[in-house]
Amino acid sequence: MYDMKALYEAGSVEEAVRLRIEHPEAQIIAGGSDVLVQMREGKRAGKELISIYGIDAMRGVSIDENEAIRIGSLTSFSHITRDPIIQKYCNVLGEAVDMVGGPQIRNIGTIGGNTCNGVTSADSASTLHAWEAIVELTGSNGVRRVPIKEFYIKAGQVDIKPDEIQTAIIIPKESYEGTYGHYIKYAMRNAMDIATLGCSVNVRLSADKKTIERARIAYGVAGPVPMRAESAERYAAGKSVSLETVEQFGAEVLNDINPRDSWRASKAFRQHIAVEMAKRCLVCSIKLAGGEI
Amino acid sequence: MAQQYKLVTCTINGKEVSTMVDVRASLTDMLRNDYRLTSVKKGCEVGECGACNVIIDGEAFNSCIYLAVWAEGKNIRTLESLISPEGELSDIQQAFIDETAIQCGFCTPGFIMTAVEILESGKHYSDDELRKLLSGHLCRCTGYENIFKAVKKTMLRRLGKLDDPFLKA
Ligand code: FES
Ligand code: FES
16 A cells, blocks of 8 residues: 555546646646655655656557657657657667666656656756657646756756646657757666766768768766767757767766765766766767668 | 455466455465465565566566555466466476476566567567566576576477577587
8 A cells, every 4th residue: 555645536638627726736637657656765655646647648659740759758668669750760769768677667767757856867868858749748838848957947947837637748850850860868777777877979970971060968877967978069059960070979978967975886987987987978870860870 | 554455356377266355465475375376485575586476467476565455456376377187297397397497486486477578478588688588587596597497498499490400609
């Protein structure tokens, strides 16, 4: 038995919004692989829960009227990895969420939960930052869209109003078109582990594959919230596809990131692997995009 | 607050059943206490060890971090479903015995239900893929190698490939 005060189950988004207003103290639970564990640990013991897990309308991946990729917030990690739209346009996201926990966790864990808990180590977070995803929130006044960067306020806190739930994650066409990316998770174990550092890079090359038109890079665990490395991105834009570019791109990330010492790894170690991961991810992305390096 | 109950109707091991459950119950609680399906083990109860693993609508889930009320309308399978009406073990269960993949047996039902999901996909997985697919389970006894062999051999046998020469090693 879980030590919960009450459970309210929403069958639709409207019902979830109504329950949010009626029970302002209640915690939202999606797949529960964080919330139920925290409840078991006593951190959320005695709380009321609003379960949105039964809202099937919030599951699945589609292409919307603006040709953007729309991922329902309750889509599980394993369904994202297997989805043909994701595999075609944003394969790196499927690869990144395939590194969360273990197989059973990937069947229950949802992309919405992974972003709403505001944790810097979430495996989806760096890729969603690097692809400039938009978070869709639905509340009593309708739908609100927030760039993922602004959605993360500080460690463990995201921009959800008291009457809202997150309903989808959107990757605009401008962001995925002609773009290829790679994610590296550095962790102590290959399974059931939390990232020491996560790095996601993607590039769009010129038609002749000789120039980097756009490079984007984001990290998890390089700061209190997932973050982009903007000086590295600025540096790489318009540069030729070469090992010198890759080398300097790696060096630039140290101007942007701010990792800390923790029991998992020291700041110095995180800085060291951040450079290496940036370079490897960039080389891999360039190759995926058809460039030679 | 007064205790909250809900009627939950679902299919368990091929049979449609309903019962009133306390909304605070996990699916492990419901399967063990209401349906006496004690192959579903309570190990860590925080989704780390896989001892409570069952198949829901074709996918493996740790039932300890799954609310019992979410089972409404679902098709759930536990290890008990694998035994034939005559009481014979299934091939994967027999393989665990043949390969000495069981010592205390506490992790076994969970591992076998993940193996069922793997085997039912009908795919031929590489060793690395198999290891990754089995990585959501902890075993304190066997050292995993025999479990891996039991699953791999059953996969190959079902695919009619057990005579593969590299397997003899
Ligand atoms: S008891 Fe459920 S994962 Fe350990
Ligand atoms: S056989 Fe004892 S835990 Fe696996």
